[in-house]
Amino acid sequence: MDIKNEVERQFNILKRGCEEIINEAELKLRLEKSLKENKPLKIKLGIDPTGTDLHIGHAVPLRKLKQFQELGHTVQFLIGTFTARIGDPTGKSETRKMLTPEDIQKNIATYLEQVFLILDSEKTEILYNADWLEKLSLQDFLGLLSQFTVAQMISREDFAKRLAENKPVSLVEFMYPILQGYDSVAMKCDIELGATEQKFNILKGRDLQKNFGMDPQICMLLPILEGLDGVEKMSKSLNNYISITDTPNDMFGKIMSISDDLMFRYYEIITDIPLEEIAQLKADMENGTLHPMEIKKRLGSEVVAIYHNKEEGLKAREWFENVFSKKNLDVELPEVELEYTETGVIDILVKHLNLLSSTSEARRLIQQGGLKINDEPVKDINHMVTPEAGMIIRAGKKKIVKVK
């Protein structure tokens, strides 16, 4: 094997989709060393077990880890069992609550179940930071603190912002970057992955490793994925997300609802389609050779293929085309349960089916003619309807359900 070529090959695979690598030269050297000594690199990704449903935004670093696994490196998946008791404010505007041990246990199980839909469980090391942080004495901890100044901590963007706004920053939150950094010392990892907002914390780990006489870890920052709205960060609470366990039809339908701009960003960040191919798709769209809808459908099938398989990706496309393009409702539709009693349409949309998130949104949709019951537009916001088996309810272009 030509080591130099192999370094370049691995580097190019790994670099794809990274927002920043600190730094690239070190990464190449580390890859080279790994190949020469035939010793896999240790790649850290830390998470706090906070009871998350993984969405394709969370999957971005997980899929990067998967690449490392496929290249033969060792993934160290770190679960912050100790730090979870503290609460990290990174990217949050408020102090988080500490979790109970029971919450933590339950969350870990749910989390790992989902993680192993992406990572190879056989090849993944699971580590828990309580294993070393519980043993750290107060004096040793103070020794770590003495290596950093208050000004350095305050320089972290979210801390600075909250302090400037006179919002409370608990002293304990100040400790988080140090604890996270010490994890890297204990794990002797070569690379730490994280979202861009993790830059400060990951660099603290670099500093601490240096002070402990180790080669400092390489910091690999991945973008934070925008939600379906194209504006906010993807999150469950904003209901702008694609869960990695969504059904093929749901995933496909959600992809079809995004803007053309966001579509290309998704292509780049959440798929492995080569960048040249993506550029070509964009060019074809711009010169009119390809319709945006077609490019979006390909993305939809691609995403379904990642989390389910290729066949499901194609079937989801077919289903979507049947229902939304050919208006052929003679296909399998998501079934919902509704009581067969007369109910206001707004209540059905918002309260019972949760198809829309607010009454005002429902009112707007109805007035604009977006609600159809059995293909009949309903424009009266006070309309009452008695559900029955087989009734098809359609809210806007992409949401359609059939009453059981």
Added chain:
Amino acid sequence: MDIKNEVERQFNILKRGCEEIINEAELKLRLEKSLKENKPLKIKLGIDPTGTDLHIGHAVPLRKLKQFQELGHTVQFLIGTFTARIGDPTGKSETRKMLTPEDIQKNIATYLEQVFLILDSEKTEILYNADWLEKLSLQDFLGLLSQFTVAQMISREDFAKRLAENKPVSLVEFMYPILQGYDSVAMKCDIELGATEQKFNILKGRDLQKNFGMDPQICMLLPILEGLDGVEKMSKSLNNYISITDTPNDMFGKIMSISDDLMFRYYEIITDIPLEEIAQLKADMENGTLHPMEIKKRLGSEVVAIYHNKEEGLKAREWFENVFSKKNLDVELPEVELEYTETGVIDILVKHLNLLSSTSEARRLIQQGGLKINDEPVKDINHMVTPEAGMIIRAGKKKIVKVK
């Protein structure tokens, strides 16, 4: 015993010389409870074993503790064996170095030896905070930190100042007020004494005790004593101090060198002479009944009486009058060793005898006629002299030595 009267009596004794009590009403209630339940109060004074020669500025809180002892309360003298490893920046403009265990042991011995020149060793509890802080787990410690915000810490004056000046504040220094506060929790103390600069830290102890469901300690703040120059804080490094182990003649002489203004402040802070009597002395000076020199001599005798005894106080006055007023050098003078070889007078004053702290000061004194050798003025700064037994060297009005 009439409890109400006794509370008033104790309160008035204790209040004397305090800069601030937080708060007075609580102190009275606590004294009352102590008398009713016949349970002495626990009074905390914490020090870091940093190898200090105690001067009469340090003695201010120690003498307050002594009053508590005489009133039957329990003095808890806390030695910061754990915190000494950290270094507290309070009142310092720079981060302090951590001490080694050997330094700490040596310093404790020297410190206590001096402390028991003031406190009754039989009635003093000596505590070491390593006893509880070493056992504090990281998680418990983080639990303490979660009770405070970064903004609260930054509000401490010296931290704010250093941050504003872009001087480093180590993260570990931020922990000091919390550790000191936790000491009060562990000690269950009723009152914590400290110099005014300790207010922030002592109040943190109050907060923590409250959070632990205790009656919060009363914060008793004592003034920081000005040195002999009347401007800077008394300190060894500024050479403006009276050590509590100075000889009677040295103590007396140093008191005689202070200004009239400072003299009344010393009367108030470092003696127990009733405030009315001090007011009378001031009035007598102002209306010309008493010469300031006479009032200063009384202060000199009083201070010597405190650290030695009454007789020594009177003897020191007599000696001073002989040497400096009656110019009678036929008395016992402090003896110094000097080599009998020809030496420049500036070197003798500064390098060999340490009577003056700098060459420029020595030059000024000589040019102004302040140097006398065997009662002969020496005005040439380059004058060479060969010391011999019995030679009397006088630098300024208050410094006189005899060569051995």
